[in-house]
Amino acid sequence: MTLNPAAAALIARSNRLGDDPKNTNYAGGNTSAKGAETDPVTGEAVELLWVKGSGGDLGTLTEKGLAVLRLDRLLALKNVYPGLDSEDEMVAAFDYTLHGKGGAAPSIDTAMHALVDAAHVDHLHPDSGIAVATAADGEALTQTIFGEKVAWVGWRRPGFQLGLDIAAIKEANPQAIGCILGGHGITAWGDTSEATEANSLWIIDTAATYIEKHSRPEPFGALLDGFDALEPAERHARAAALAPTIRGLVSTDAPKVGHYTDAPEVLDFLARAEHPRLAALGTSCPDHFLRTKVKPMLLDLPAGASVDESLARLVVLHDEYRADYQAYYDRNATAESPAIRGADPLVVLVPGVGMFSYGANKQTARVASEFYINAINVMRGAEGLSTYSPIDEAEKFRIEYWALEEAKLQRMPAARPLATRVALVTGASSGIGKAIATRLAAEGACVVIADLDLAKAQAVAAEIGSTDVAIGVQANVTDEEQVQAGVDAAVLAFGGLDLVVNNAGLSLSKSLLETTVADWDLQHNVMAKGSFLVSRAAARVLIDQKLGGDIIYISSKNSVFAGPNNIAYSATKADQAHQVRLLAAELGEYGVKVNGINPDGVVRGSGIFAGGWGAKRAAVYGVDEQDLGKYYAQRTLLKREVLPENVANAVFVLCTSDLSHTTGLHIPVDAGVAAAFLR
Structure with a gap:
């Protein structure tokens, strides 16, 4: 079915507006269009409203993201609107105005778009517009900046009454092309999609130009001695040192993923x-505040404070923040309010270092960061022209704990098993490591692909998903500094670390007499020393977070099975196997589980086998290299070839709550090799 021209123009306009952050924030604002279509039941023309549905994003809006409603039935709701105490009932009434299946769920702003007498309407959250909207004398500034072309609408919570207010303003001001919504944003309208977009951009750009020309110098005040930004290298090192403890604190009520930024605006x-x-x-x-909480937690120490001093102060401030948030809830909650959703901050500000933001996933954490930068821009504009004056806390609470907001949260899909967990997998650009990283990401984890080859690591990460899901880092596991850099990269990308898989490895198939000291050292450096270095660096993070975690070693059935011409490889695998036991005993008090997996030879997709190991093992067993997988399968009890995905499955199971009480275990993934049975 061909999309209505009005709806098609709406989508194109929305994408253009949403693609530029100066116009609105991610998932912020909504747009609409009105037009006629033939009712398939009566065959008569019917006026429809297409409007961005609840939870969508303008920049990526498609037809599926539009709510489609009957305009006549929407307008008829004016006759039954009981007043402000029944706003939630009006949203429920939208279901009775849907056309056909109705498309996406209508948002609270649907009434605004329906009631304003214009073919097209934009409601946006530009920094420049909100700066005017949050200035103490915003109404006077609106008149000064825009004249009669833009009207002022005092703060009102989004809903049916706000739609009536804006409709009345438009009717009383026929020369107006839009309005500033006090404390909130802007709304613009027009007879065509092109005219409406032009009106929106005119309001945004006019406000921005006025702020630039008339803002007082240094709207945030003079520089504070000792609070200026640290140098980049020191800044990032400090952030990596603070991040695990901060993440542990903000995860007191529920685990969270983090995002770090040292954007110039923040510093x-x-x-x-x-x-x-x-x-x-x-x-x-x-x-903004739905994603950043009512206010951030601010470290009140200069940039030069030591890491230990900062960490100690953060613990105190977190306790104070939780008590303050509980008091905020208690002051404003009524018998009908939803239960408190957690008292931890979502934004933590550290002078000289930057901002840490948190959410149920990386995208949510990143967007919270973007929104707070929007808020900083808003404050700068408002302070430059006047005084920043946000809506009061009672109004914030009414929206934060609105029944409609609670219903939106309840509609969200159930979290995947590894949601909020951050995993680092070494040697993950191929074979077993790649399969593990792919499986962990599919189960909801954020994944760091660590490999000798940065390009390959980044390619695998891109294959798995966006940088909100996976990143690639270079890490030679034999190099202490590179290992630490890889762990730091994970911490700065996702806030911390929960799961480490020691998978990096290589193999040299040689007899005792053929094995050189260099062969022995290389084999042990990569797997024995490498696993030790990775586990040690990761353990520091896990201990600081106080959230528990998992360390998993991809060992081998060769750790307990003595095969021919394999002394260096099998000995180092036995080393890894005992590291599992040793670390399980040492890290248990911190809630960290340490387990191992013993695969049989994994031929398909293996970087080790492709690098020459396969040919040498095939020669040892007297088979063609292409038949090596079949040979391994036939020597097992189950007669099955072991694939990378089989090992990945075992890793996943070890990380789930089903094995929350299991540590120091080695799981065979060998299709049954009797000689490698654990005793």
């Missing part, structure tokens, strides 16, 4: 005299 804000006052005021636009 400058935290270096200025007014940042404590402004941070305490919190954000104003509902889209």
Whole structure:
């Protein structure tokens, strides 16, 4: 079925507007179009409203993201609207106005788009517009900046009444092309999609130009002595040192994934005299504080404070933040309010270092960071022209704990088994490592692909998903500095670390007399020493987080099975196997489980076998290399070839809550090799 031209124009306009962050934040705002279609039941023309549905994003909006409603039935709701106390009932009434299956779920702003008498309407959250909307004298500034072309609408919670208010403003001001919504954003309208887009952009650009020309110097105040940004290398090292403890603190109520940024806007804000006052005021636009919480947690120490001093202070501040948030909830909650959703901060600001943000997944954490940068830009604009004056906490609470917001949260799909977990897999650009990383990501984990070859690591990460899901890092596991850099990269990318898989390896198939000292050292450096270095660096993070975790060794059935011409490889695998036992005993008090997996020869997709090991093992057993997998299968009890995915399955099982009480275990994944049975 051909998409209605009005709806097609709406999608194109939405994508253009949403693609530019100056116009609106991710998933923020909504757009609409009105037009006629033939009712398939009556054969008569019917006026419809297409509007971005709840939870969608303008930049990526498609037809599936549109709610489709009957305009006549929407307008008829004016006759039954009981008043402000029944706003939630009006949203429920939208279901009775849907056309056909209705498309996406209608958002709370649907009434605004329906009631405003214009063919096209945009509601957006531009930084420049919100700066005017949150200025203490925003109404006067609106008149000064825009004249009669833009009207002022005082703060009102989104809903049916706000739609009525804006409709009345438009009717009373026929010369107006839009309005500033106090504390919130902007709305623009027009007779055509092109005119509406032009009106939206005019409001945004006019506000931005006015702020640039009329803002007072240094809106955030003078530079604070000792609060300026650390040098990049020191800044990132400090962030990596602080991140595990911060993540553990903010995960007190529920585990979270993190995001770190040292964006210039953040560093400058935290270096200025007014940042404590402004941070305490919190954000104003509902889209902002729903994702950043009512206010951030701010470390009140200069950049030069030691790591230990900063960590100790963060623990105290976190306790204070939780108590303050509980008091905020208690002051504003009613008998009908949803239960408190957790008292931990979602944004943590550290002068000289940057911002840490958190969420149920990496995208949510990253978007929270982007939103707080939006809020910083808003504060800068409002302070430059006037005084930043966000909506009060009672109004913030009404939105944060709105029944409609709670219903939206309840509609979210159930979390996958490894959601919020961050995994580092070594040797993950091929074979077993790649299969493990792919499986962990499919089960909800964020994955760091560590490999000698950076290009291959990044290629595998891109194959698995976006940087919100996987990243590739270079790590020679025999090099202590590279191992630490890889762990730091994981911590800075995703906030911390929960799961480490020691998979990197190589194999030299030689007899005792053929094995050189160099062969022996290479084999042991990569697997015995490499596993030790990776586990040690990861354990520091796991201990600091206080969230438990998993360390898994991909050992081998050769750790217990004595085969021919394999002394260096099998000896180092036995070393790895005993590291599992030793670390399980040492790290148990921190809730860290350490387990191993003993595969039989994994031929298909293996970098080790492709590198010459397969040919040498085939020669030892007197078979063609292409038949080596079949040979291994035939010597097993189950007569099955072991594949990378079989090993990945075992890793996944070890990480789930089903094996929460299992540590120090070696799981054979060998299709049954009797000589390798564990005793």
